[in-house]
Amino acid sequence: MRIRETYLDVCEQSGADPLSAERTRQLLNELCFLEIAGSRRGTGEGKGHYSQYTLLWDADIVLTLDT
Secondary structure, three states: OOHHHHHHHHHHHHOOOOOOHHHHHHHHHHHHHOOOEEEEEEEOOOOOEEEEEEEOOOHHHHHHOOO
């Protein structure tokens, strides 16, 4: 499942306003730094690039964290 789509679903369910795609990317990079997520850069069709993020922790633990 795509992280952004899941995030938007959680925002909708909780009634929260979602962050921009750019801010979401910044926070994902912070999670990589904290070793909660991992990332891999890839090359799309043409000259584009993308980052693929992977959750390193169990999703149930992450969704139950209270900040």
